[in-house]
Amino acid sequence: MKQRSSIIGSVEALPHRVASHLSREIEGGDIIPGARLPTESQLADKFGVSRNVVREAIAQLRADGMIEARQGIGAFVMAPEQRTAIRIDREALKDQRNMEQLFELRSILETESATLAAARCASDDLDAIKAALDRMGGEERWEDGSIEADLLFHRAIARATGNGYIYTFISFVCEQIRQSIHYARLTNPLHDLVEVNVAEHVRIYDALAAHDPQAAGEAMRRHIDGAASRVGVELTAKINRGK
Amino acid sequence: MKQRSSIIGSVEALPHRVASHLSREIEGGDIIPGARLPTESQLADKFGVSRNVVREAIAQLRADGMIEARQGIGAFVMAPEQRTAIRIDREALKDQRNMEQLFELRSILETESATLAAARCASDDLDAIKAALDRMGGEERWEDGSIEADLLFHRAIARATGNGYIYTFISFVCEQIRQSIHYARLTNPLHDLVEVNVAEHVRIYDALAAHDPQAAGEAMRRHIDGAASRVGVELTAKINRGK
DNA sequence: CTTGCGATGTTGTAGGATGACCGTATGATC
DNA sequence: GATCATACGGTCATCCTACAACATCGCAAG
Numbered sequence: 001m002k003q004r005s006s007i008i009g010s011v012e013a014l015p016h017r018v019a020s021h022l023s024r025e026i027e028g029g030d031i032i033p034g035a036r037l038p039t040e041s042q043l044a045d046k047f048g049v050s051r052n053v054v055r056e057a058i059a060q061l062r063a064d065g066m067i068e069a070r071q072g073i074g075a076f077v078m079a080p081e082q083r084t085a086i087r088i089d090r091e092a093l094k095d096q097r098n099m100e101q102l103f104e105l106r107s108i109l110e111t112e113s114a115t116l117a118a119a120r121c122a123s124d125d126l127d128a129i130k131a132a133l134d135r136m137g138g139e140e141r142w143e144d145g146s147i148e149a150d151l152l153f154h155r156a157i158a159r160a161t162g163n164g165y166i167y168t169f170i171s172f173v174c175e176q177i178r179q180s181i182h183y184a185r186l187t188n189p190l191h192d193l194v195e196v197n198v199a200e201h202v203r204i205y206d207a208l209a210a211h212d213p214q215a216a217g218e219a220m221r222r223h224i225d226g227a228a229s230r231v232g233v234e235l236t237a238k239i240n241r242g243k
Numbered sequence: 244m245k246q247r248s249s250i251i252g253s254v255e256a257l258p259h260r261v262a263s264h265l266s267r268e269i270e271g272g273d274i275i276p277g278a279r280l281p282t283e284s285q286l287a288d289k290f291g292v293s294r295n296v297v298r299e300a301i302a303q304l305r306a307d308g309m310i311e312a313r314q315g316i317g318a319f320v321m322a323p324e325q326r327t328a329i330r331i332d333r334e335a336l337k338d339q340r341n342m343e344q345l346f347e348l349r350s351i352l353e354t355e356s357a358t359l360a361a362a363r364c365a366s367d368d369l370d371a372i373k374a375a376l377d378r379m380g381g382e383e384r385w386e387d388g389s390i391e392a393d394l395l396f397h398r399a400i401a402r403a404t405g406n407g408y409i410y411t412f413i414s415f416v417c418e419q420i421r422q423s424i425h426y427a428r429l430t431n432p433l434h435d436l437v438e439v440n441v442a443e444h445v446r447i448y449d450a451l452a453a454h455d456p457q458a459a460g461e462a463m464r465r466h467i468d469g470a471a472s473r474v475g476v477e478l479t480a481k482i483n484r485g486k
Numbered sequence: 487c488t489t490g491c492g493a494t495g496t497t498g499t500a501g502g503a504t505g506a507c508c509g510t511a512t513g514a515t516c
Numbered sequence: 517g518a519t520c521a522t523a524c525g526g527t528c529a530t531c532c533t534a535c536a537a538c539a540t541c542g543c544a545a546g
Contacts, residue, residue, distance in 0.1 A: 013529075014529080014530075015302055015529095015530095016306075019306070039495080039496060039497085040496080040497070041496085049530080049531090050530060050531045050532070051531090051532090052295065052298075052529095052530070052531065052532085053529090053530070053531085055295075055299060055497090055498090056298060056299055056302040057302075059258055059299040059300075059302045059303050060302050060303055060305075060306040062303075063259075063262070063303040063306060063307070064306070064328070069496095069497065069498090070496090070497075070538085070539085071496075071497045071498060071537065071538050071539080072495080072496055072497060072498095072537070072538035072539040072540080073495095073496065073497080073538080073539060073540085074495095074496065074497075075496095075497080080414075081394075081398070081414050081418060082418055083415065083418075084330065084331075085307070085328045085329060085330045086328060086329040086330075086411060086412065086415050087327065087328045087329075088327075088408075098407070098408075101406045101407060101408050101409075102408050104406055104408075104409070105406065105408045105409055105412065108351065108352065108355045108409075109351065109352075112351045112355075151324075155324070163344045163347055163348065164341070164344060165331075165341075165344050165345050165347075165348045166344075166347075166348055166351075168329060169329065169348065169412070171323075171324050172326065172329050175324060175325055175326075256498075257498080257499075258498090258499095282526080282527060282528085283527080283528070284527090292499080292500085293499055293500045293501065294500090294501080295498095295499065295500070295501085296498090296499065296500085298528090298529090312527095312528065312529090313507090313508085313527090313528080314506065314507050314508080314527075314528045314529060315506070315507035315508035315509080315526080315527055315528060315529095316507085316508060316509080316526090316527065316528080317526095317527065317528080318527095318528085
């Protein structure tokens with residue numbers, strides 16, 4: 001079959017490209033909430049793809065609650081508040097300010113996570129956290145393994161809160177940050193900073209093991225601040241949070 | 244065209260039903276991460292739908308990072324940690340314990356949101372918050388309008404933090420809770436409780452207007468606790484959070 | 487004026503055809 | 517016998533056409 005003339009040449013799949021394009025148009029305000037999208041056929045012509053591809057793209061956006069399609073009428077843009085999913089634009093994180101804000105959110109979640117975990121964690125929770133910590137301090141300080149153990153550590157704490165939503169949200173935010181960092185600079189030895197990083201984790205673990213919520217929370221907050229500065233993000237806007 | 248024999252009779256669209264079914268199978272552990280899904284044709288036969296429908300369902304799951312399709316090989320289940328989107332199962336919120344956990348997460352986010360907002364909010368931010376408050380206390384205390392103004396109030400505070408991610412996360416969590424409540428019990432007069440609710444909001448606003456972070460945070464925490472108990476959810480596991 | 491019905495447009499679903507890509511088996515070459 | 521090129525079947529990616537389900541509008545009959 002002859003190849004249609006595509007909009008852009010890329011490795012990404014067509015539905016994803018169409019979805020991204022529509023998503024940006026909606027996010028950017030080109031199409032206001034409540035407005036109707038062009039028909040599937042029109043979109044197919046516009047992007048130079050088949051109607052089938054357009055439908056798959058719309059299926060993705062519809063799953064997020066970004067648009068709503070009604071049979072016989074058309075597809076409509078929905079208000080951004082009633083999304084059924086949270087999605088973070090990886091591109092936006094290249095902006096230092098956005099990364100800073102995401103770190104601030106992470107700080108909030110993780111600080112409280114550590115606080116709750118200190119009060120609730122059982123012995124097996126502590127074992128899991130300790131295991132992750134050992135992996136970090138162990139021989140596999142090389143790039144990937146270390147980062148993986150780092151995430152494992154934080155997830156283990158989140159799990160120790162006993163709150164599945166906290167676990168989900170923290171996992172998500174951390175993963176977004178990790179991938180964004182990993183993408184920005186692939187090589188990151190800096191062994192002296194690794195030592196600092198491990199030391200911060202040890203302090204968190206000690207507070208958790210002592211079941212001291214306040215100490216755990218503060219250790220975690222300092223750690224996130226440190227982690228942020230280590231990747232070049234300064235949480236300048238530090239407020240005198242209720243401490 | 245003759246109607247195929249569908250799995251279940253429902254008003255939901257076919258792709259969504261297939262996606263939900265697959266999602267539950269993955270979430271439930273029936274298909275472990277890394278495993279390969281049946282081919283599109285097999286799934287089409289299994290669900291009694293066309294391959295087109297299966298592809299739309301997979302498109303949704305793929306957008307969430309739940310599965311990954313590789314041309315020429317098949318579709319594979321991915322680890323739950325590397326999802327690219329957060330989605331909350333509305334069904335699961337019917338379980339009191341899950342609702343309780345979601346409220347706890349909301350408490351964390353909103354408390355810190357109020358704290359930050361108190362330190363950062365500008366006069367126009369306060370105006371927006373005040374406007375929402377007036378709408379709540381105003382004449383439209385009837386069901387929907389009141390709840391809408393309530394959400395508007397909380398969103399205005401989140402916006403005043405200047406952190407877009409905090410706004411997104413809080414909007415999302417609040418919306419999930421609202422829809423779940425709205426679904427559970429459609430009628431909710433209880434006018435005396437409405438007065439209490441408004442009073443709590445006033446206290447939050449006063450703290451924000453006074454730019455008192457600690458007072459704002461505590462007022463918000465008390466409000467969320469109160470809101471939870473008003474819908475029958477007790478945040479029993481209250482910890483001595485770093486006060 | 488109201489009501490019913492057809493025309494038209496839109497999304498939803500079915501089904502088949504072809505291209506692109508992957509893994510493996512087969513067979514030729516050294 | 518070992519190695520490498522090629523053929524083949526399986527699978528996803530995309531395209532196309534056709535029809536069903538639903539909504540809206542206009543027009544004609546009552």
